[in-house]
Amino acid sequence: GQQLNQSPQSMFIQEGEDVSMNCTSSSIFNTWLWYKQDPGEGPVLLIALYKAGELTSNGRLTAQFGITRKDSFLNISASIPSDVGIYFCAGRSYSGGYQKVTFGTGTKLQVIP
Amino acid sequence: DVKVTQSSRYLVKRTGEKVFLECVQDMDHENMFWYRQDPGLGLRLIYFSYDVKMKEKGDIPEGYSVSREKKERFSLILESASTNQTSMYLCASSYLALLSPGLAGGPRNEQFFGPGTRLTVL
Numbered sequence: 497g498q499q500l501n502q503s504p505q506s507m508f509i510q511e512g513e514d515v516s517m518n519c520t521s522s523s524i525f526n527t528w529l530w531y532k533q534d535p536g537e538g539p540v541l542l543i544a545l546y547k548a549g550e551l552t553s554n555g556r557l558t559a560q561f562g563i564t565r566k567d568s569f570l571n572i573s574a575s576i577p578s579d580v581g582i583y584f585c586a587g588r589s590y591s592g593g594y595q596k597v598t599f600g601t602g603t604k605l606q607v608i609p
Numbered sequence: 610d611v612k613v614t615q616s617s618r619y620l621v622k623r624t625g626e627k628v629f630l631e632c633v634q635d636m637d638h639e640n641m642f643w644y645r646q647d648p649g650l651g652l653r654l655i656y657f658s659y660d661v662k663m664k665e666k667g668d669i670p671e672g673y674s675v676s677r678e679k680k681e682r683f684s685l686i687l688e689s690a691s692t693n694q695t696s697m698y699l700c701a702s703s704y705l706a707l708l709s710p711g712l713a714g715g716p717r718n719e720q721f722f723g724p725g726t727r728l729t730v731l
Contacts, residue, residue: 502651529719536612538699538722539652544715584651594657594665594707597720599644601651 502585502600509575510608517583517603518569525587526566528561529597533582542583543570579609611726612636615700621729628687630726632700640707641683642720643675646697658683659707690730695716698726 502519509515519528527546531539543554545561545568552559556573568587572579585600616631634641640659644652644667654667656675664675672694676684683702687694705718 500651505649531722536618536724538701538724540722541716541719544719594659595652595705595709599652601649 500585500587500600502603504603505601506604506606508605508606511575511577513575515572515575515579515605516569517585517605519585519587519600520567521587521598522566523589524565525589525598526565527588528559529586529588530557530559530568530570531584531586531599533584533602535581539584541547548577551608572605575605575607577609579606587590613700613702613721615698616722616728617726619661619727619729621731622677622687622690623731624691626687626690626730628690628728628730629696630685630687630700630728632683632685632702632723633681634683634702635681636702636704636721637680638702638704638721639680640666640703640705641677642701642703643673643683643685644699644701645669646699646725652699655685657707690728692730694728696728698728699723 506586530543533539543559548565550561582604583600584602586597587598613634615641622628643655643658646652653669655673658664658677674686701725703720
């Protein structure tokens with residue numbers, strides 16, 4: 497199946513620092529999604545990107561859909577303790593008669609107060 | 610707001626037992642999904658369903674089956690649980706059409722997840 501390479505796998509940052517994480521794929525996607533999962537909970541959608549080159553913000557979060565359609569990044573500015581969690585990228589494509597979402601392996605973020 | 614609920618947050622079962630994981634959504638979504646989540650592997654799709662009584666295999670269906678008798682309910686069944694099925698199981702639902710190459714567009718059409726069931730098989 498399709499593979500998404502998400503990096504970094506984990507990161508420790510000081511409160512107030514900016515964070516950047518990205519996903520790359522060997523395949524083209526027509527949608528990129530970013531989810532956050534708090535400990536013990538299911539993932540929650542943060543940002544959805546539908547056009548190549550699109551740059552979208554949601555509060556302190558900014559994400560971009562790469563021009564090649566094979567990558568996306570998520571930035572978090574001025575991190576706070578509640579940003580702790582696992583961030584997943586996901587790409588959607590049309591394959592085998594269905595639209596399918598492929599998830600990255602996640603970036604575990606820890607914020608040091 | 611969309612609500613996806615799962616019958617148990619934690620389950621402990623023995624090898625060989627038959628296990629049922631239940632998922633219910635309250636937003637009249639057409640599509641429902643079962644994933645398992647393991648450290649370093651992300652979310653992997655087990656089965657999905659785009660309509661009542663319809664089911665399709667995902668990437669890792671072996672050892673699992675599903676049932677969708679009602680639109681709002683999607684069950685995952687482990688016929689004979691094994692230790693390698695110890696995992697976090699996540700259910701999701703979405704409105705987005707699965708059978709069309711076109712985009713329905715809009716974040717509200719994406720997948721909404723339940724809180725997960727952490728299953729341990731001893």
